[in-house]
Amino acid sequence: MNTKDGIGTSLTRKESLDKVSGRVIYGGDNMTPQMLYAAQKTSPHAHAKIIKIDTEKAKGMKGIKAIFTGDDYKDNLGLYLCDKPPVARNVVRHYGEVVAAVVADTYANATAAADAIAVEYEVMKPILSPLEALSDDAYTIHEEMGSYSHIKPIHPEPGTNVANRTKIRKGNPTEAFKSAHVTIETFVEIPPGDHVAMEPRVAIAEIKKTGYVHILSSTQAPFVVKGLMHQFFGIDQGKIIVKAPLIGGGFGGKAGIQLEGLAYLLSQKVGGRPVKLVNTREEDLTGSPGHIGLQAKIKIAADAEGKIMGMDMDYYFNSGAYADYAVNVSRAAAISCTGPYYVPNIRCDSMCVYTNMPFATAYRGFGHIEMSFAVERAMDELANALKMDPLELRIKNGIKPHDTTPVQSVLNESTGDIIKCFEEVGAMLGGDIGATQQLENNTVRVKGVTGLWKAPAMPTNTDAGAILTFNSDGSCNLNTGVVEIGQGTKTGLAQIVSERLGIPVDKVHVVMEVDTSVSPSDWATAASRGLMMAGMATLEACEDAENQIKEIASAVLRVPKRDLKVDGERVFVPDEPKIGLNLSEVVLGYVYPNGNAIYGQVIGSGKYIAKHLTDLDPETGEGHPDLEWTLGAEGVEIEVNLNTGKYKILKAVCCIDVGKVISPALARGQIVGGMAMGMGYTTMEGFTFNDRGQVTNGVLRDYKIMRYGDEPEYQVKFLETPQQDGPYGARGLGEQSVIGMPGAIANALSRAVGKGMNQIPLTPEKVWKTSMEVKR
Amino acid sequence: MIHYSGNVSIQLNVNREIHEVVVMPQDTLLRVMREKIGYTGPKAGCENGDCGACTVLMDGKPVKACLMLAVEAVGKEVLTVEGLEDTEIQKAFISEGGFQCGFCTAGFLMNAFALLETNPDADEAEKKDWLSANLCRCTGYEGIEKALTLAQKRIQEKNNNKR
Ligand code: FES
Ligand code: FES
DSSP, rough: OOOTEEEEEEEEOOOHHTTTTTTTOOOGGGTTTTHHHHHHOSSSSSSEEEEEOOOOHHHHHTTEEEEEEGGOOOOOOOOSOOOOOOOOOOOEOOOOOOEEEESSHHHHHHHHHHHHOOOEEEEOOOSSHHHHSTTTOOOSSSSTTGGGOOOOOOOBBTTTTTEEEEEEESSSSSHHHHHHHHEEEEEEEOOOOOOOOOOEOOOOOOOOTOOOEEEEEEOOOOHHHHHHHHHHHHOOGGEEEEEEEEOOOOTTTTTSSSSSHHHHHHHHHHHTOOOOEOHHHHHIIIOBBOEEEEEEEEEEEEEEEOEEEEEEEEEEEEEETTOOHHHHHHHHHHHHHOOOOSSSEEEOOOOOOOEOOOOBBBTTTTHHHHHHHHHHHHHHHHHHHHTTHHHHHHHHHHOOOOOOOOOOOBBBBBBHHHHHHHHHHHHHHHSSSOEEEEEETEEEEEEEEEEEEOOOOOOOOOOEEEEEEEESSSSSSEEEEEOSSSSHHHHHHHHHHHHHHOOOOOHHHHSSSEETTTTTOOOOOOOTHHHHHHHHHHHHHHHHHHHHHHHHHHHTTSSGGGGOETTEEEETTTTTEEEEHHHHHHHTTOOOOOOOSSSOOOOEEEEEEOSSSSOTTTTOSSSSSOSEEEEEEEOOOOEEETTOOOOOEEEEEEEEBBBOOOHHHHHHHHHHHHHHHHHHHHHHHSBBOOTTTOOOOOOOTOOOOOTTOOOOEEEEEEEEEOTTSSGBBOOSSSSHHHHHHHHHHHHHHHHTTTSSSBSSSSOOHHHHHHHHHOOO | OOOOOSSSSEEEEETTTEEEEEEOOOOBBBHIIIIIIIIOSOOOOOSSSSSSSTEEEEEEEEEEGGGGGGGGGSEEEOOOOOGSSHHHHHHHHHTOOOSSSTTHHHHHHHHHHHHHHHTTOOOOOHHHHHHHTTTSSSSHHHHHHHHHHHHHHHHHHHHHHHH
16 A cells, blocks of 8 residues: 555645646637537526517628527427426526527627527516415416426426425424424525536537537536437437536536537537537526525424424425426435434425526535525524523434434434534534624624535436556556546545555546546536545456456466555565566566567456435335435634624634545545635525516626635534445545535524524625614 | 727737737737637636636736737737746645636636735735635635745745845
């Protein structure tokens, strides 16, 4: 084992030098002389009939090759529920929806023509919240829902605006509420918003004469794109080649299928020539999907000691105009609807509801950040009602191995230790979580804590693969289907190879780009499962390669295979190390001094598929959809000026049980990045709308995200309860730290103003208003 | 004032080399560098002046290339991330985790590099003033802050040794 680079050491990312030199080629950096350029025209209305699209003028403009409108393609596309035309057909369902696309010789000519297209609308009243969409007099946003095809685990309710409903029924909640010592009820709201990955989405599509379809896309899920391109357009699977270069941030926003379908249709319109479709930032914000919104009602029943007896919950997720991943986001939230607490009696309906708002896809945390906000606000309300320390209440109810989850699966020993996480977070914040410290100038210092948990929400047959080939110097090449979106998984996987085969990490070359025609299949770089699943596949590939190396060496050295060891770039007999060969002598086959050669090259292969996962029972939610659980706790300390509402997050802390930490620096980077995203989400983000449903902050100048200097002091601790079926005991950690921030911040601010702050974003203005209300 | 109309041939000095390009007067410096000269290091994150991913130096000062016209750069020295070589700030970005996906990195590097060139003794407030012009969605800024601090320390040490 090569300890220098192995598991547990912090390495810099493999692609570092290229990243600081401007030498990484992202999707949008690809330009060839053959390429044509597309521009999109979007709707200024949230809900309107399209009366007429006049393309006459645009058609005659310079360099125009094709114009595409809703009538050009009669079918719908959709990840889980086929509800979305590639560009709006007859009706516009959200602000920013694409109504036409233009292909031209240059991007400038394409945009000029897009501007010249005249669209006549009949503007209609939009539906702007899930509860409004569920009211009796709400119109149905998707009249044709009954005819949409969809995957089995989701349950649309045609004739209503419910795109999916997941029911959780456990124990006897009615009884629990009847016999409870205290019950509390709370209502929270989160607006839809955006991932704001710094790289806007891009797709380049080309159809060759041979029928091969080449797609280069800023996608986290090239294999999902491949599968869906087959499903939508009937292209042979083997003829779809999807390439994912390095991605400029994903956060779930690039995990489904997005611009690829339209880029393909546009290419088709111009005889298969390569067409490059890049979102402007504005199109990326409101035309492509963002993060989901939520309204939720939560009730908790507890006994006098603060033990939770039951929970009753309605989650109304705001899918926006189309379902995309949202129907699975609402389902994922149902699976973990109680937060990381043991609750014996549950009723929960988690709904994915259509509105006339920009639609939602996966977002870091996948339903858990929203669910957690609701639960953690309720937990603090419960602590207030019980006059109990908020941390103590959480420790008392924290879920443990052998407890059952809301879907009645049983947690195993691999589950993290949330109690210890709570204690660590308490300690990092200096204890006394429920206290309000008065400073001068009507300024107070307050703390807030939350617990968090997450299991990946993914198909029951989620897979990964790894192929290991070698070079004549004994170095190796690792090829997996994991996309590098900034998370550093490729480097982590190289570390796993280095550890397992004793090859220095510099000599473990990783194939950075994913190409579905040469990379082994891999469901998607999402759900924080890349390192765990591709890691297991990589370990198996190493084992396979090691076995082959030993086989060659055994013949050459005339020793039994079992007496050999591979380490330090050699294969040798441990108690007689002189008997051995350099890897460089065997990995491409061994050549005897007289020129005879044997065996041929070593090719290691490995695979992984999730085991024993099942779908949920449609009536009770019972099932085993949860592969592994990552648990943690978070907290903040905030200084609030009650005169102005202005506040500063001084400290943000996180303790998370990630199993084995493969690379501490990369792991910390993921945790801190997630915390920052959660802080922005809570304090300043989210779309704002006027009453016509138009997004009033649809540009980056107005859609605020955290800037340099906004960051607090970050403190991160890892616990390492091993994941027994993870590589070296590791499990997923890419998303979790975003989850607890909204609750922690809201709990602290609620304490500061003396009233529940339940509507994200918690702007200084809201803090000020609420504190004024309380004073009066 | 020089007047341009129609296709014009101009000379741009980018990364210490003269490039002869034909542009339209309304073409931005960002698009001309990326599409006509081949410097794709500067990124288009918004083309609206809001994200800083396109930041380059013009005569040593950071500018947002999406808000500049290519013709405005005539007669100036433009430096992109491709023109940085082995600088303290690049090294510190690697060792301190100043990036994850790397899409914002070119902009941050150019801005931070210019800051340390202009004012190697910048205090926290000045640093914030400069670097809040750029957005990063991945790092939570912790690594960027650490990298800036380290590069600044190294540069100050070098300067002290010179004195
Ligand atoms: S691309 Fe220039 S500031 Fe965003
Ligand atoms: S590293 Fe991804 S945006 Fe900064």
